[in-house]
Amino acid sequence: MVPPICRTKSIKLRAGVDVWPVVGYERLMASETAPDKTCHDGPVGFETSEQVVTLRAKRARALQRHEVTATEWNDWRWQLRHRLENAEDLSRFIDLSDDERRGVEIAPGLFRIGITPYYASLMDRARPDCPVRMQVVPVAAEEQVGPGEWVDPLGEDNLMPDGLRCIVDRYPDRVLFLALDRCAIYCRHCNRRRMVGQETGMLSRPELEAGLEYIRRTPAVRDVLISGGDPLTLSTDKLEWLVSSVRAIPHVDIVRIGTRVPVCLPMRVDDELTSMLKKYHPLFINTHFNHPKELTDDARAACGRLADAGIPLGNQTVLLRGVNSQPRTIEALNRGLLKSRVRPYYLFQGDPVEGTDHLRTPVGAGIEIMEHLRGRITGLGIPHLVIDAPGGGGKIPIGPNYVLGWGLDRLTLRNYENKVVTYVEPPERDCRCSYDEVYFGA
Numbered sequence: 001m002v003p004p005i006c007r008t009k010s011i012k013l014r015a016g017v018d019v020w021p022v023v024g025y026e027r028l029m030a031s032e033t034a035p036d037k038t039c040h041d042g043p044v045g046f047e048t049s050e051q052v053v054t055l056r057a058k059r060a061r062a063l064q065r066h067e068v069t070a071t072e073w074n075d076w077r078w079q080l081r082h083r084l085e086n087a088e089d090l091s092r093f094i095d096l097s098d099d100e101r102r103g104v105e106i107a108p109g110l111f112r113i114g115i116t117p118y119y120a121s122l123m124d125r126a127r128p129d130c131p132v133r134m135q136v137v138p139v140a141a142e143e144q145v146g147p148g149e150w151v152d153p154l155g156e157d158n159l160m161p162d163g164l165r166c167i168v169d170r171y172p173d174r175v176l177f178l179a180l181d182r183c184a185i186y187c188r189h190c191n192r193r194r195m196v197g198q199e200t201g202m203l204s205r206p207e208l209e210a211g212l213e214y215i216r217r218t219p220a221v222r223d224v225l226i227s228g229g230d231p232l233t234l235s236t237d238k239l240e241w242l243v244s245s246v247r248a249i250p251h252v253d254i255v256r257i258g259t260r261v262p263v264c265l266p267m268r269v270d271d272e273l274t275s276m277l278k279k280y281h282p283l284f285i286n287t288h289f290n291h292p293k294e295l296t297d298d299a300r301a302a303c304g305r306l307a308d309a310g311i312p313l314g315n316q317t318v319l320l321r322g323v324n325s326q327p328r329t330i331e332a333l334n335r336g337l338l339k340s341r342v343r344p345y346y347l348f349q350g351d352p353v354e355g356t357d358h359l360r361t362p363v364g365a366g367i368e369i370m371e372h373l374r375g376r377i378t379g380l381g382i383p384h385l386v387i388d389a390p391g392g393g394g395k396i397p398i399g400p401n402y403v404l405g406w407g408l409d410r411l412t413l414r415n416y417e418n419k420v421v422t423y424v425e426p427p428e429r430d431c432r433c434s435y436d437e438v439y440f441g442a
Contacts, residue, residue, distance in 0.1 A: 062089035065121055073118070076268035080184060080233070084115040090137065093120045097128045103138030110142055110355055111193040114186040119264040122293060131291040131323040135187050139358070142188065146357030148390070151194050153351040155392025166203055166211035170394055174223035177211055179203070179242055183230040184265040189318055189359050191351040191388075196229055212245050219251045227258035232268055240276050247280045255280060258316075260288045266302035278309040286314040286345060291324050295336040307341040314345035317383065319369075321350075321361045327372035334373070334381040344383040349398075351388055363387070363398065371400045375416030 062084045065073055072078045084090055087104045090113075096104070107113050115136045123137075124130035152158075156168045156176075168176035180203060181196050190196060215221050224246045231239055246255050261268045277283055285306055289295060306313055315337050317324065324330055334344045347369070350360035366385050373382050386395040404420065405412035411423045 062092055062117060062120070064092060064117065074267045076265055076270075079116045079118055079265055079267065082117050083185075084117070084120050085113050090115075090120075094123050094125045094133060094137070096137075099139045099141075100128060100137050102140035103142055106140070106143050107138045111138070111188070111190065112186055112197045113138060114183070114197065116184055116264050118267070118298070119185055122296065129322060131293055131320075131329075134323050134359075135189065135290060135320070136185055138188055141358035142355040144357065145354050146352075149352045149354045149357060150390060151354055153191055153353045153390050154388055155390070156192075159392055161214060162210075164207070164211050164214060166207055167214050169218075170392060173220055174225065175215060175218075175221050177215075177224055177226045177242075177246070178228050179208070179226050179231045180229035180234060182228070182233060184233050184261055184268075187260070189320055189350060189353075189356050191353045193353060193355070208242065212249075215246065215252065216249050222251060222253040223256065224252055224254075225256040225258060230259050230261060231257050232259040232261040232273070233265070236272050236276050239273075243277070243280050243283070254282045254284060256284045256286060258286050258288075262287045262299055262302040262306070263289050263294050266296075266298040269302035269305050271305075274305050274309040274311075277306075277311060281310060284312050284314065286316050287342065288316050288318070289333060289337060289342070290317050290320060291329065292332045292336050295333070295340060300340045303340045303342050313342040315342050315383075316346040316348060317344065318348045318350055319361045319366050320359045321365075323359070325361045325365050325369075327369045330369050331373060331377060334377060334383070338378070338381050344381055346395075347383040347385045349385070349387045352390055367398065367400055371416075374400070 062082050068078075084093065087096060087101060090096055090100075090104065094100075104113065113136075119132065119136065123133040127133070128137075156170075159168045159170050161167060161169050166178045168178065170176070183190075183196060186193075186197050215224060226242065226246070231242070234242075243255060243257075246252055287303070289299075303313055317330070317333065319325060324333065330347065337344055347366060349363060349366055350356060352360065370382070370385050384395075384397055385399050386397050388395050402414055403411060404414055409425050409427075411425070412420060413423055414420050
């Protein structure tokens with residue numbers, strides 16, 4: 001049974017519109033005395049369009065681990081109900097600096113605050129420069145808009161075909177499917193802060209069905225990345241409805257899910273979830289660890305449960321100034337990821353989204369990090385350093401230059417130790433594969 005979405009006042013759902021509810025952290029309270037009992041009467045967790053429900057604003061107090069039972073702490077729905085959202089909540093976990101207090105004050109007009117108690121427990125109470133704290137606690141600099149910053153830095157709004165809010169079609173063979181606009185935590189560097197958590201309207205089931213139909217009628221799409229928001233904050237049955245619907249499309253080869261749940265809500269990765277996901281291989285998950293401090297025993301266990309379900313795991317790290325902008329930090333993170341059965345996939349230059357200039361690094365910092373990694377860590381631990389081109393240009397790989405010269409028959413190269421070597425080209429240059437006509441057809 002899955003609780004539908006909660007608002008702050010009584011509403012009547014519009015006739016003919018089934019709303020996609022996000023479970024656990026925005027709840028319908030069926031009664032004051034039985035907060036876990038829900039009104040639910042629809043397929044895979046959707047509420048019927050004629051149902052009239054009373055939604056009570058019953059905000060739960062943010063609590064620390066020692067104040068609750070282990071059962072409560074390890075309940076992902078409890079975590080989402082008790083997220084930190086204001087200065088009072090934050091003060092229970094950290095000593096707010098003046099800069100942070102100003103950030104919290106202006107946040108309602110810029111980008112909401114939301115931190116699970118689990119993730120908040122990783123913050124250093126006394127240090128505003130804590131790498132976990134810097135990712136989720138706003139500061140005054142967020143109200144400044146720097147040169148070159150965009151509301152929609154990746155131009156996604158212009159890449160939504162047919163007016164679909166849930167599909168971004170940037171590449172020839174794959175699409176991004178935005179399943180929802182809610183996350184377990186709200187990262188201050190979020191490149192979708194224009195839409196995520198902004199109360200601009202949940203995606204309806206008809207909108208999601210329209211997105212699926214777009215994929216069905218577009219045979220060039222062979223790879224679907226389900227993101228949002230965070231898809232793993234959906235109830236298991238609703239997530240299965242979406243994953244199974246995509247998997248059923250004959251020309252879709254692989255399904256991917258982008259999530260930060262293993263980082264900030266590891267208890268969500270339970271047996272029910274993994275048992276469902278492993279039915280839909282080939283399925284890949286990319287998560288988002290930014291600092292080795294986030295690789296707790298709980299986070300590693302969550303990654304292990306996903307890996308045990310046969311799901312290949314990748315990680316997408318965003319370079320953040322003062323958080324992970326030193327080579328030793330990324331090296332430690334990537335070593336820890338490999339031990340957790342997660343392969344470092346992308347190292348992103350921060351997107352120029354409005355209000356994040358203070359967190360972005362110069363491009364040279366990322367190149368220096370890649371230079372440090374090469375030769376010091378296995379190739380499995382070296383991600384692609386990319387800039388996601390502003391305006392919708394897609395990912396552009398960048399990195400150190402190892403080619404010093406390229407002549408007619410030889411190259412001059414350097415290795416990670418700056419030793420210069422010569423590579424002689426072969427005399428034959430015809431690279432056609434004659435058997436391709438047999439294997440692929442004429």
